Amino acid sequence: xxxxxxxxxxxxxxxxxxxxxxxxxxxxxxxxxxxxxxxxxxxxxxxxxxxxxxxxxxxxxxxxxxxxxxxxxxxxxxxxxxxxxxxxxxxxxxxxxxxxxxxxxxxxxxxxxxxxxxxxxxxxxxxxxxxxxxxxxxxxxxxxxxxxxxxxxxxxxxxxxxxxxxxxxxxxxxxxxxxxxxxxxxxxxxxxxxxxxxxxxxxxxxxxxxxxxxxxxxxxxxxxxxxxxxxxxxxxxxxxxxxxxxxxxxxxxxxxxxxxxxxxxxxxxxxxxxxxxxxxxxxxxxxxxxxxxxxxxxxxxxxxxxxxxxxxxxxxxxxxxxxxxxxxxxxxxxxxxxxxxxxxxxxxxxxxxxxxxxxxxxxxxxxxxxxxxxxxxxxxxxxxxxxxxxxxxxxxxxxxxxxxxxxxxx
Amino acid sequence: xxxxxxxxxxxxxxxxxxxxxxxxxxxxxxxxxxxxxxxxxxxxxxxxxxxxxxxxxxxxxxxxxxxxxxxxxxxxxxxxxxxxxxxxxxxxxxxxxxxxxxxxxxxxxxxxxxxxxxxxxxxxxxxxxxxxxxxxxxxxxxxxxxxxxxxxxxxxxxxxxxxxxxxxxxxxxxxxxxxxxxxxxxxxxxxxxxxxxxxxxxxxxxxxxxxxxxxxxxxxxxxxxxxxxxxxxxxxxxxxxxxxxxxxxxxxxxxxxxxxxxxxxxxxxxxxxxxxxxxxxxxxxxxxxxxxxxxxxxxxxxxxxxxxxxxxxxxxxxxxxxxxxxxxxxxxxxxxxxxxxxxxxxxxxxxxxxxxxxxxxxxxxxxxxxxxxxxxxxxxxxxxxxxxxxxxxxxxxxxxxxxxxxxxxx
Numbered sequence: 001x002x003x004x005x006x007x008x009x010x011x012x013x014x015x016x017x018x019x020x021x022x023x024x025x026x027x028x029x030x031x032x033x034x035x036x037x038x039x040x041x042x043x044x045x046x047x048x049x050x051x052x053x054x055x056x057x058x059x060x061x062x063x064x065x066x067x068x069x070x071x072x073x074x075x076x077x078x079x080x081x082x083x084x085x086x087x088x089x090x091x092x093x094x095x096x097x098x099x100x101x102x103x104x105x106x107x108x109x110x111x112x113x114x115x116x117x118x119x120x121x122x123x124x125x126x127x128x129x130x131x132x133x134x135x136x137x138x139x140x141x142x143x144x145x146x147x148x149x150x151x152x153x154x155x156x157x158x159x160x161x162x163x164x165x166x167x168x169x170x171x172x173x174x175x176x177x178x179x180x181x182x183x184x185x186x187x188x189x190x191x192x193x194x195x196x197x198x199x200x201x202x203x204x205x206x207x208x209x210x211x212x213x214x215x216x217x218x219x220x221x222x223x224x225x226x227x228x229x230x231x232x233x234x235x236x237x238x239x240x241x242x243x244x245x246x247x248x249x250x251x252x253x254x255x256x257x258x259x260x261x262x263x264x265x266x267x268x269x270x271x272x273x274x275x276x277x278x279x280x281x282x283x284x285x286x287x288x289x290x291x292x293x294x295x296x297x298x299x300x301x302x303x304x305x306x307x308x309x310x311x312x313x314x315x316x317x318x319x320x321x322x323x324x325x326x327x328x329x330x331x332x333x334x335x336x337x338x339x340x341x342x343x344x345x346x347x348x349x350x351x352x353x354x355x356x357x358x359x360x361x362x363x364x365x366x367x368x369x370x371x372x373x374x375x376x377x378x379x380x381x382x383x384x385x386x387x388x389x390x391x392x393x394x395x396x397x398x399x400x401x402x403x404x405x406x407x408x409x410x
Numbered sequence: 411x412x413x414x415x416x417x418x419x420x421x422x423x424x425x426x427x428x429x430x431x432x433x434x435x436x437x438x439x440x441x442x443x444x445x446x447x448x449x450x451x452x453x454x455x456x457x458x459x460x461x462x463x464x465x466x467x468x469x470x471x472x473x474x475x476x477x478x479x480x481x482x483x484x485x486x487x488x489x490x491x492x493x494x495x496x497x498x499x500x501x502x503x504x505x506x507x508x509x510x511x512x513x514x515x516x517x518x519x520x521x522x523x524x525x526x527x528x529x530x531x532x533x534x535x536x537x538x539x540x541x542x543x544x545x546x547x548x549x550x551x552x553x554x555x556x557x558x559x560x561x562x563x564x565x566x567x568x569x570x571x572x573x574x575x576x577x578x579x580x581x582x583x584x585x586x587x588x589x590x591x592x593x594x595x596x597x598x599x600x601x602x603x604x605x606x607x608x609x610x611x612x613x614x615x616x617x618x619x620x621x622x623x624x625x626x627x628x629x630x631x632x633x634x635x636x637x638x639x640x641x642x643x644x645x646x647x648x649x650x651x652x653x654x655x656x657x658x659x660x661x662x663x664x665x666x667x668x669x670x671x672x673x674x675x676x677x678x679x680x681x682x683x684x685x686x687x688x689x690x691x692x693x694x695x696x697x698x699x700x701x702x703x704x705x706x707x708x709x710x711x712x713x714x715x716x717x718x719x720x721x722x723x724x725x726x727x728x729x730x731x732x733x734x735x736x737x738x739x740x741x742x743x744x745x746x747x748x749x750x751x752x753x754x755x756x757x758x759x760x761x762x763x764x765x766x767x768x769x770x771x772x773x774x775x776x777x778x779x780x781x782x783x784x785x786x787x788x789x790x791x792x793x794x795x796x797x798x799x800x801x802x803x804x805x806x807x808x809x810x811x812x813x814x815x816x817x818x819x820x
Contacts, residue, residue: 001619002588002679003530004687011695043481053474056707057467063665064463066804071453071664106516106667106702113700117551120413137699141527178412209411254481255473255706257516269412277414285421289547290523292516295705296665297466394476 007143016133016378017041020362027366036366037401039328039389040374042187042347044252046320048301049313052251055304059297073293076284077104077260081299084306085260089245095232101264101280103287104302106294108217108246108259113138114290115213115242115261116179118282119269123178126158128170130188130376130383132215135181152381161382162189164351168340169197176208182231183215185222188379188388189349190341192227198234205240211269211279212237217246217259220318222344238264242279249346249392251305251314258294258302321346324398325391331402335410346391349376353410361387369404417553426543426788427451430772437776446776447811449738449799450784452597452757454662456730458711459723462661465714469707483703486694487514487670491709494716495670499655505642511674511690513697514712516704518627518656518669523548524700525623525652525671526589528692529679533588536568538580540598540786540793542625545591562791571792572599574761578750579607586618592641593625595632598789598798599759600751602637608644615650621679621689622647627656627669630728632754648674652689659756659802661715661724668704668712731756734808735801741812756801759786763820771797779814 020040027034047053062068076082082102090097105111112134121143127135136154139145146156153159158177160170168191173180182201185192193201205212214231222229231237243262247253263283268276304310325342332339338351350373352361358375365371365387376386391398430450437444457463472478486492492512500507515521522544531553537545546564549555556566563569568587570580578601583590592611595602603611615622624641632639641647653672657663673693678686714720735752742749748761760783762771768785775781775797786796801808 002533002621004679004681004689004692005528005530006681008528008692008695009681009687011699015698041482045476045479045481047476047479048473050474053470056470060463060466060470060707063458063662064460066455066457069455069457069662069665071455071662072451073665106705109702110700118415118418120415123412134699141696141699211412252473252479252481255479255483255703257702257705269414271414271416271419277419279414282414282418285418286551288425289421289544289551290520292519292667293665295516295667295708297470297707298705 005141007141010148011137011140016374020372020374023363023366024372034370036370036372037393037397038372039393039398039401040372042390042392043254044249044392045394046252046317048252048256049305049310049317051304051307051310051313052301056297056301059300063296070296073296073299075288075291075293076100077102077294078296078299081303084303088306090230090232093229093233095230097232097262097264101262103261103263103283104294104299105259105261105291106257107248108215108244109134111244111259111261112213112215114286115244115283116142116144117286118279119179119211124156124158125179125181126160126173126177127181127380128162128183128186129159129381130162130379131181132183132187133379159381162186162191163382164338167191168349169193172200172204177210179211179213180205181213181215183217185218185345186341186347187218188347188374188376188383190343190345190347191349192222192224192344194226195228195233198228198231202231202234202237202240206236210240211267212241214241214243216243218249218345219245220250220314221322221346223322224344227344232262239266242267247302247305250318251302251310252317253302256298256301258298320395321391324393324395327398327402328389328391331405335405335408342391348389348391350387350389352385352387356385358384358386364410368410369401369408371401371404415551417551420558421547421550426784430782430784433773433776434782444780446780446782447803447807448782449803449808449811450782452800452802453664454659454802455804456662456727458662458666459715459720459727461714461717461720461723462711466707466711469710473706480706483706483709485698485701485703486510487512487704488706488709491713494713498716500640500642503639503643505640507642507672508675511672513671513673513693514704514709515669515671515701516667517658518625518654519544521654521669521671522623522625524696525654525693526552526554527696528689529589529621534566534568535589535591536570536583536587537591537790538572538593538596539569539791540572540789540796541591542593542597543789569791572596572601573792574748577601578759579603582610582614587620589621589623590615591623591625593627595628595755596751596757597628598757598784598786598793600753600755600757601759602632602634602754604636605638605643608638608641612641612644612647612650616646620650621677622651624651624653626653628659628755629655630660630724631732631756633732634754637754642672649676652677657712657715660728661712662727663712666708666711668708730805731801734803734805737808737812738799738801741815745815745818752801758799758801760797760799762795762797766795768794768796774820778820779811779818781811781814
């Protein structure tokens with residue numbers, strides 16, 4: 001008989017978002033006429049930029065004619081998109097990246113989930129806590145996280161707490177680890193690191209020979225000048241960091257599926273004998289073997305993000321969401337809540353009042369003002385006592401939610 | 411320091427198709443004016459069916475408007491596509507598949523590469539030889555194949571030889587294995603199994619508690635009535651088989667990226683204590699954690715394959731390629747070659763004359779008639795002495811290649 005990968009069995013069967021869906025469904029059964037406002041899920045609502053729409057129509061038409069048809073593309077992505085990425089996302093910021101260091105994919109979630117395949121299962125790892133659950137779940141699947149204790153912590157994971165006390169800026173690990181996941185701007189807290197703060201992490205990685213997986217999916221939401229858009233703005237980072245980017249939140253590509261990962265040629269890990277192995281060639285081999293490139297139509301759409309019109313249109317959408325964030329921050333603060341994030345990120349991290357747990361506050365918000373958030377504890381133990389709200393909703397929904405919350409006697 | 415996954419280092423750095431590209435490049439440098447005809451690579455050349463083009467234009471337009479916008483879709487794929495698949499690919503053939511057993515993906519290569527994650531690294535496995543290299547390479551990456559010997563065979567893989575002597579129909583393993591990959595219609599030999607022949611494999615799997623991964627990417631090319639289109643046409647297969655399908659060769663989706671995998675609820679593997687674990691729920695967890703669904707545009711395009719117009723258009727394209735196959739079979743046979751496949755598959759398996767090796771014959775064909783094939787040995791040790799040609803080229807190229815080969819004194 002075939003034996004299952006036993007590590008899969010350690011994962012909980014229920015997911016945060018399906019638990020939420022069940023509770024919302026139960027509410028709906030009792031109060032079918034209530035007008036729910038969903039500020040919980042991190043999906044966008046604005047349409048795609050017209051430049052992307054036009055580019056994708058053109059790409060579809062190319063596939064209709066044998067003389068312009070595109071079949072298999074390069075597994076690593078098309079040069080036209082890689083060149084646009086390098087020029088706009090890196091060269092402009094003084095970062096030198098070569099085309100063979102950029103790998104286009106069907107989205108940051110795939111890359112985030114798959115990147116761990118390049119490393120031995122028994123490397124030690126650290127995450128900031130709370131954080132995007134895929135880092136832990138994907139590492140659990142290969143056995144890297146160990147076993148789960150009663151407090152919801154994995155035995156082989158170093159949790160770097162992000163709390164009100166430290167301003168949600170985690171301290172460096174007090175020991176060395178092999179692998180660290182960083183996500184900035186952060187999902188779910190909406191916080192960022194300044195250049196000096198991020199430099200501490202790069203220096204730690206250089207000193208400790210640690211690999212950083214830097215998730216910059218929300219880079220486009222940065223508004224403050226001292227917040228780096230790429231980890232490669234920090235000297236030395238090209239030796240220690242892989243950076244993952246997404247077009248999902250930048251340009252509304254959550255349903256179109258495109259992202260990219262930068263694996264600099266200098267980033268290495270070690271074999272058992274101590275030889276340094278470039279991760280670039282391993283990732284290339286992984287992608288060539290298990291992936292066949294992102295859709296041509298998608299890649300042409302993503303290329304259009306980098307045209308002057310595309311850049312202008314993307315900015316309008318991001319401004320829309322960030323105005324939502326401002327409205328929500330202001331409304332919540334006026335109502336007496338403690339609020340974090342929402343300045344360089346589309347996420348608002350709302351402290352539950354009166355020491356309530358995440359789930360208690362979630363239910364109170366649902367039943368008393370009919371607003372759906374995401375319980376912070378779903379992102380990790382240190383998320384307990386918080387709720388994540390997102391700025392991706394419709395303007396009128398954000399406004400109405402704030403009106404209800406301002407009137408609310410909680 | 412982070413340690414690399416040492417199994418990646420066992421893989422050869424060069425790929426079959428890049429080796430071919432290098433040799434073709436060397437030829438081009440010496441003979442820049444030669445008109446090369448490429449019959450080697452398995453990529454399609456006909457444009458997409460008009461029904462798919464129209465559906466994708468409509469989908470792009472939906473994404474341009476907030477009221478019809480689609481963000482994140484279900485990781486498992488949209489119901490509209492899953493329903494169309496079940497109705498046309500299974501219900502019509504008397505097979506009962508439920509929607510939660512079908513998982514839409516960005517292509518069969520991804521699923522083929524990732525499915526092994528569900529199983530322990532030390533399960534034993536068998537492949538037919540020669541075969542699509544992803545089965546072995548993806549299992550090598552997790553350590554399942556063991557070590558490579560001097561004859562190009564992995565120590566923990568059972569090779570089931572497909573040779574002229576057995577009509578390219580492999581014998582059952584003479585011992586039990588945990589996992590078997592079958593690909594029918596076969597890439598690269600173009601051969602198929604009849605119902606009775608496939609039944610032997612399902613019965614073996616039922617008796618030996620073996621999991622079959624059945625790759626049916628070329629199902630649409632079946633012309634003969636006694637060749638099953640799905641392994642689930644065989645009684646009992648839903649207990650032992652996962653089936654992987656692709657729209658790449660059916661409808662020209664090599665650049666659009668869509669396929670699907672069926673994981674029946676009855677298919678299980680065992681945990682260490684002997685409990686049976688449904689692979690459906692493990693695959694669902696894997697996809698929800700490491701994948702975010704195929705592009706909405708792509709899924710709408712794939713749905714259109716199943717409309718009456720789409721079916722008619724797909725048939726025209728397949729007829730075109732199969733007429734190429736007929737021309738090539740006839741031309742090669744007339745020229746005195748031994749030829750297999752090309753009846754229920756777009757692949758022609760050409761025996762190298764006079765005991766030549768695959769690579770010698772490849773070079774002779776390249777330099778003497780300027781036709782590019784794929785050396786059979788690239789698909790496994792038993793492929794030595796063969797060359798794969800594909801029927802995906804342009805009609806005039808197939809015709810000209812056959813004219814050259816008919817005149818050729820080899």
